[in-house]
Amino acid sequence: MKFERVKPLDAILATAEKKSLHRSLGALQLTLFGIGCVIGTGIFVLTSAGAQKAGPGLMLAFAIAGLICVVAALCYAEIAAMIPVAGSAYTYTYSVMGELLAWTVGWALVLEYAVAASAVSVGWSGYFTGTILNQFLGIQLPAFLAAGPLALGGAPGGFINLPAVVIALLITWLLMIGTTESARVNAVLVAIKVTALTAFIILTLPRAEAEMFNPFLPAGVFGGLGSGVGAVGAAATIFFAYVGFDAVSTAAEETRDPQKNVPIGLIGSLLFCTVFYILVAAGAIGTIGGQPIMGPNGIPFPAGSAELARQCAMPEYAEMLVCSNEALAHVLRQIGFSGIGNMLGIAAFVALPSVILILLFGQTRIFFVMSRDGLLPEGLSKIHPKWKTPYVVTAITGGVVAFAAAFLPVGQLADIANAGTLYAFFMVAIAVMMLRKTEPNRPRKFKTPALWLVGPLTIAGCLFLFLNLPFEAMIVLPAWGAIGMVIYYLYGYRKSHLGRGIVEVHESEIDEIAPHIPGVDEPR
Template identity: 65%
Template sequence: MMQSRIKPLDAILATAEKHALPRSLGPVQLMLLGIGAIIGTGIFVLTAAAAQKAGPGMIWSFVIAGGVCAVAALCYSELASMVPVSGSAYTYSYAVVGELLAWMVGWALILEYAVAAAAVCVGWSGYFMGLIESSTGLALPAALSAGPAWSLSGVDFSHGLINLPAIGVALAVTALLVVGTKESATFNAVLVAIKIAALTLFIALTVPAMESGNFMPFAPNGWFGPEGTSGLGIVGAAASIFFAYVGFDAVSTAAEETRDPQRNVPIGLIGSLVICTLFYLLVTMGAIGTIGAQPTSLGVQPGSAQFARECAALAAQGAEPLVCSDEALAHVLRAINYGWAGNLVGIAANLALPSVILMMLYGQTRIFFVMARDGLLPEKLATIHPRWKTPHIVTIITGVCVAIAAALLPVGQLADISNSGTLFAFFMVAVAVMILRRRDPHRKRPFRTPAVWVVAPLAAAGCVALFVNLPFEAMLVLPVWGTIGLAVYFLYGHRHSHVGRGLIEVHEQDEDAPQPPIVEH
C-alpha cells in the first residue's frame, strides 16, 4: 500500500543522534535569528503590490499574515524538534503521512523556493535600476527592464519584454552556488544589520511626515475585493504579504540547538514575529501616511495588463504612485525629498537581496538533493561535483528556470505563486502534527505545540483561508504543478523509491551532502 511507505522515524532519529548539536541557544539568540531571517525581501519588494490590492488596509494584511505564521510556526517547531534533519517539511511528511504526500510536499517546496528566488530577482532588479537611474540618470529601455504583463485574457508586451537585470542576478548567484560558497557569520550579521538599519531609517524619516488624509479611504477594495475578483482586498493582500514572513523556519529548525526548547522556542518564534510585524506596520504606515497608497483603479490586479497600462499612463504624466513603483521604499523617500535616503535604502536592498536569492536557490537544490537521495528523482541529479563539492547539475537546472521566470513575470505574481506552494507545505505540517499526536503520543518531543488541538487546526484553516484568497491564476498553478508532480512520481519515483524497495538507510546529513551558505533570508 502507498500509505505504508513511511520513512521510519526511528531511523531518521538515529541519524540525527550521530550529528547531535550542543544546546546553546537562548530566547534572545533565537529571536535575533528569526528577525534576521524574516525581515527583508517581502517588505522591500511587495509593499507596492499590497497597496494595489488593499490600499491603506494593507496594515491589517500584515497582522493577518503574521497571525497565520505564528500558529504555523508552533506546529513547525514540534516536528522540527522531533525530526532534526535535512529536508524540512518534506522529511517530516515522509516520517508521518507517507511517501505520496511527502512527494507532493517536496514538489510544492520546489515550487516555493524556485519561484520565491525569481520574485526576489525581480525585486532586486527594480531597486538596482532605480538606484542607477537616480545616481547617473541612465536607464534601460522599459522593454529590457521589465517582463510582460500577464492575465488569463492574454499577455501584454507594451509594458516590457524581458527583465535583463533579473536574469543577470539569477545567473550570477547560480554560478556562485555551483562553485560553492560559505559566507562567514560576520558577513551575514553585517547584511542583517544593513537591512534593519535601512528600515529604521525609513521609519524615522516617514512616520513624522504622515498625514491622516492619506489613509482614506482605508479599504478601497474591501476585505475580500470587489465581487467577481480574486486575490484582492485586505485578505487577498494578506495572502501575498505572507511572503514577507517566510523565514521563521530558521527558528523552528534551531530547536535541537536550543536550551529548554519548550520555553525558548515559542519565545523566539512569537517574539521575532511580533517584532517583525511591528517593523512592517511602521514601514507600511510611513509609506501610506506620506504619499498615500490608493489603487490605480478598483478591482485591478498588480501585474495585469490593465494595471501596466494605467501605470504607464500615469508615468507619462510625470506621476508615479506607490502602487506602480518597482522600488517602493526608495520611491517614497525620494517623493518626500529625501533622495539621499532613498539611495541608501536602494543600496541596502542591492546588497541584501542577493543573499536572499542565494538561500532560496540553495533551499530548492537541497530539497531536490534529498528527494534524489531517496530515489524519488534520478540520483544523477544529486551528483556532487568532484572539485567544487556542490550538486552542480540540479543547481544549474534550477538557476536557468529561475532566470526564465524572473525574466518574464512581475514580482507580485511570482510571490503569489510561491505562496501557494508554501501554504500547502505548512498545511501538511499542521496535519502531520495532529496525526503524530494520535499515532505516537508517547514519542519524545523536545518541543510540544501548546494547545495543539486549537493551534494546529487554526494553522491548517489559516493556510487554506489565505490560499483561497490568492489570485485565481496563482491558485491554479498549484493543482497544475501538482498534477505534473503526480505524473513524475508514478512514472519514476514510485518504482525507484528506496523505501519502496526496502532500503531504509537515512543519510541526509552524510558528509558529502552540499553545505549551506551561512546567510539569512
C-alpha cells in the same frame, strides 16, 4: 490519513544523532537568521502591490498574514523540536503521513523556494535599475531589458528582465563553486536591512497624515474568492513577505538545545517582522498615500496587470505608491529625503542577493534529500569533485529561477510561491496533530499550546489565504501537483529507497556539501 511507505521516525532521529556537526547556534542567532530570511522582497517591493489590492488596508493585511504565520510557526516549532533534522516539511510529512504525501509537499516546496527566489530576483532588479543605474549612474536601461511582460497573456512593458536574470545566474554560480557565507556576514546584512527600515519608520511616521488613510478599506475586507483584492486578497499576496521563517527549522541540526531555541527563533523572528511591517506600511501610506487605482467597475486594477501598467504610464498616476518598483525608496524621495531614499535602495540592492542565496540553497537542499531518498534521479545529487557542491541540481534550479525572473512580474511570482508555501504549512499542521495521536509518549520539550485550536486555525488560515489568491495563482498548484504525480509514478514510486526496503536516511549527508546556509553554519 496515513499512506504506505512511512519513513520510521526512530531511523530519522538515529541518523541525526550520529552526525558529527557541532551544535553551536543559540536562540539569538536563530532569530537573526529568521529575520534575515524573512525581510526581503516582500517588504521592499510588495508594499506597492499590496497597496494596489487593499489601499491603507495593507496594514490589516500584514496583521492577517502575520497571525496565520504565527499559528503555523507554533506547529512548526513542536515538530521541528521533535524531529531536528534537515528536509523541513518534506521530512516531517514523510515520517508521519508517508511517501506519497511527502512527495507532494517536496514538490510544492519548489513553488516556495525556487519561485520565491525568482520573485526576489525581480525585486532586486527594480532597486538596481531605479537606484543604482538611474539615480547614481544616470543610465536608463532600455524598457525591453528592464522588465518582463507584465501579464501572462502579453502586455505592454518590457520583453525580458535582464538584471533579474543576471543576479539569479550569478548567485547560482556562487552556489555551484562553493562560496561559504559566515554568520558574521549574515549578521551584517540583517543589520543593514533592519537599519534601513528603522530609518524609514523614523522619517515617515512623524509625517503621516490621518487623511491619507481614508478610506481605509477602499476595496473592502473581502474582495471575493479568486479576485486577489481587498485586505484579505492583499494578505494572500503579502504573505510572501513572511516566506522564509520556516527555513529556521532547517537549522535544527546545527542548534544547541533545539527543543528550546528553535521555537524561540521561529516565533521571535515572526513577531519582530510583523510589528516592523505594520509600521513600515503606516509610514509609507501615511506620507504619500496608498490608495489603489480603481477600474471602471470600482474594483482595483490587478497588481502587475497590463491595465495597471497603462494607468501608471499616465502623468497623474506615475508618482503614486502603487506604481513604484522600489516602493520604500520612492516614498523617501517623494517627501524630500532623496539621499536617504537612495541609501535605502542601496541597502536593498546589497542585502536582497543574500535572500536569493538562502532560497536557492533551500531548494537544492530539498531536492538533494529527495534525490538521496530515491524519489528523484540520484544524478541530481552528484557532488562536484572540486567544488564539493551538488552542481547538477543547483544549475538546473538556477536556470529555472532565471527563466521565471526573466518573464514574470514580482506580484505574480509571489502569489505562485505563496500557493506552494500554504500547502506545506497546511501539511505540517496535520502532521503535528497526527503525531499527538500516533506518538503520544514521545518526549516533547516544546508542545504547541492549545493544539486542538492552533492546529485547525493553521489549516483554516492557510486554506483561507489560498482561496483568496488570484485565480491564476490558485490553479498553478494543482496543475504543478499533477505534473509531480506523473513524475512520482513514472520514476519515484519504483526507485524509492524506502519502497525497496532501504530504510536508512541520508539527511545528515547534506552537511557534507558546500555552501552552507548563510548565517547558520559556523566554522567547524
